[in-house]
Structure formats: structure tokens, C-alpha cells
Amino acid sequence: xxxxxxxxxxxxxxxxxxxxxxxxxxxxxxxxxxxxxxxxxxxxxxxxxxxxxxxxxxxxxxxxxxxxxxxxxxxxxxxxxxxxxxxxxxxxxxxxxxxxxxxxxxxxxxxxxxxxxxxxxxxxxxxxxxxxxxxxxxxxxxxxxxxxxxxxxxxxxxxxxxxxxxxxxxxxxxxxxxxxxxxxxxxxxxxxxxxxxxxxxxxxxxxxxxxxxxxxxxxxxxxxxxxxxxxxxxxxxxxxxxxxxxxxxxxxxxxxxxxxx
Numbered sequence: 001x002x003x004x005x006x007x008x009x010x011x012x013x014x015x016x017x018x019x020x021x022x023x024x025x026x027x028x029x030x031x032x033x034x035x036x037x038x039x040x041x042x043x044x045x046x047x048x049x050x051x052x053x054x055x056x057x058x059x060x061x062x063x064x065x066x067x068x069x070x071x072x073x074x075x076x077x078x079x080x081x082x083x084x085x086x087x088x089x090x091x092x093x094x095x096x097x098x099x100x101x102x103x104x105x106x107x108x109x110x111x112x113x114x115x116x117x118x119x120x121x122x123x124x125x126x127x128x129x130x131x132x133x134x135x136x137x138x139x140x141x142x143x144x145x146x147x148x149x150x151x152x153x154x155x156x157x158x159x160x161x162x163x164x165x166x167x168x169x170x171x172x173x174x175x176x177x178x179x180x181x182x183x184x185x186x187x188x189x190x191x192x193x194x195x196x197x198x199x200x201x202x203x204x205x206x207x208x209x210x211x212x213x214x215x216x217x218x219x220x221x222x223x224x225x226x227x228x229x230x231x232x233x234x235x236x237x238x239x240x241x242x243x244x245x246x247x248x249x250x251x252x253x254x255x256x257x258x259x260x261x
Contacts, residue, residue, distance in 0.1 A: 030156030035143065035163055039177035040184055042066075044195070046172045055172070056083070057188060066185075068092075068192060080189055090189040099193045101127075103185075114193055125194040129186065137164070137194045144178075144187060162187050164195070 042065075047054035052073035057066035064083040071077075078092040090103045102111040108130050115126040124139035134147045144162030149155050161179040174195065178187045 029153045030147075030158055031154075032145075033157070033159040035160040035177065036179050038180070039162070040180055042176045042178070042184070042188065043167075044172070044174040044176060044188075044191075051172075055192075066188060078192060080185070080192070089185050092189060092192050094193065094196055096197065099125075099197065101189050101193070103189070106183075106185075109186075114190070125190060125198070127190060135161075135190070137162075137191055139194070139198060142199075144182075144191070162191070164191055164199075 041060050043058040043060075045056055045058065046052075047056050047067075053070050055068040055078075056064055057068070058064050066080060066089070067083045068078050068080050070079070076094045078094070079088055080090045080092065081088045088104050090101055093100045099114045100111055101114065103109050112127050112129075125137040127135055129135060134150050136145050136147060137143070138145060142164040143160045144164075146159045146161055148157040148159075161182045163177045165175045165177070167173045167175055172195075176188065176191055178184050
């Protein structure tokens with residue numbers, strides 16, 4: 001079987017994406033505006049009682065403003081809602097490629113398809129909002145960036161608007177920093193995609209904060225590390241076939257054939 005060197009494959013992909021809306025940023029040449037020193041901070045942790053179907057979002061003061069939920073451990077559909085009122089905010093559908101997210105009540109911001117990793121070439125999570133700029137959760141730095149003129153070399157401009165940091169290795173325990181100018185609901189919706197598809201076990205991460213721990217030995221692996229990857233990504237199922245129609249379509253929500261299938 002003939003094989004192609006990785007550098008040639010990467011060059012071919014970059015050439016093919018030269019005129020793509022998800023063009024490769026020119027990290028070596030583009031200018032970068034750093035993240036603010038006073039970001040909003042949230043913590044993402046799996047629910048203790050329902051670790052496979054619920055992820056809680058905490059504020060630094062210990063309150064829980066948001067929650068991600070899905071109906072069962074093999075479902076690829078997550079719903080983000082307010083923890084106190086259960087008001088739905090967004091729907092995230094995970095896939096190895098072509099994940100999507102959609103908001104319930106943000107005018108002009110409906111379903112968006114996300115460009116995620118390519119085989120052997122992790123490119124991060126890339127998407128567009130309503131301002132025409134490309135946004136990405138970078139696969140290497142874990143920064144949320146707003147990219148102007150992607151692939152434009154010295155004319156490319158990237159502004160860092162968020163960052164994801166692993167707090168506890170081999171566990172789903174993340175700190176998310178978000179620029180105050182960014183809608184936190186948009187940032188928290190989009191960051192779930194790389195967290196569950198590209199960064200599931202975080203084997204090579206350097207942990208941050210007081211929760212940093214040494215990796216377990218080969219004979220004492222943490223259970224969450226063993227099956228850390230989202231099982232819904234390993235099981236084929238027809239989109240939305242396992243969901244009742246009212247799960248993502250609460251009273252008053254506009255009919256959408258994409259959601260109801």
C-alpha cells in the first residue's frame with residue numbers, strides 16, 4: 001500500500017483550503033492580540049450522579065448558571081440550558097467531522113456547522129457567527145480566537161477571546177476563560193465540541209491550578225480516562241432518531257424541520 005508523507009498531505013490540504021471559508025490561519029506570520037487579563041471564568045465538570053449524561057457549569061462563587069444534558073450516554077445530542085429555570089439555550093450535535101450547534105433565542109444566529117479535525121491534522125473547532133469573521137478553538141493552544149483574513153500571512157489578525165485549561169489530568173475538569181465582550185453562552189456552547197471530540201482524554205496536557213496531579217500508573221488508570229471518549233462518537237445512529245420531538249422543541253419554539261427530523 002502506497003503512503004503519502006505527512007508534510008505532503010498537510011500541504012495538499014492547505015492548498016485545497018486556500019479559498020475555503022475555513023482556510024488555515026497563518027500562525028507564523030499573523031498578528032495576535034492577547035486575551036484580556038480580566039476574563040469571565042467558568043468551570044466545567046461532569047455531574048457526580050450522572051457523569052455520562054450531564055455536565056455542570058460553575059461560576060467562581062460556586063453557583064451553577066448552566067448545565068449540559070443529553071438523554072442517554074449514547075446520544076450525540078446535548079442541550080445547554082439554564083440550571084435554575086431549565087430554559088433551553090442551545091443544541092449541540094457531536095460528530096467526528098461536521099458537528100453543529102444551534103441557539104433557541106438568539107436572533108439571526110441559528111444552526112451553524114463546525115469544521116473540526118481532519119485525519120492526522122487536528123485543526124481545532126472553526127465556525128462563523130454573524131459578523132463575518134472566522135472563530136476557532138485552536139487545537140494546540142486551546143484559545144478561542146477571532147480570525148480576520150485567515151491564511152493572509154502578515155495581513156492576518158487574530159484576537160484571543162477565550163481559553164480552555166485542564167485542571168485535573170485524566171478527568172473532565174476544565175476552566176474556561178471568556179472575554180467579557182463575548183457572549184458566554186456562545187463560547188460555552190462551542191467549546192463543548194472540541195472538549196468531547198478532540199480533547200477527550202487530554203493525555204498530553206499540562207494541568208493548571210491546585211488540582212494538578214501526576215498521571216496514574218498503567219495499572220491504576222482512572223476509570224474516566226479509560227472510557228473518556230464520548231461513546232456516542234463510536235456508535236452510528238440516524239440523527240435525532242432517539243429523541244422525542246419535544247425534547248429540543250419546547251413550547252413557543254419555532255418549528256424547524258432540522259431539529260424535528
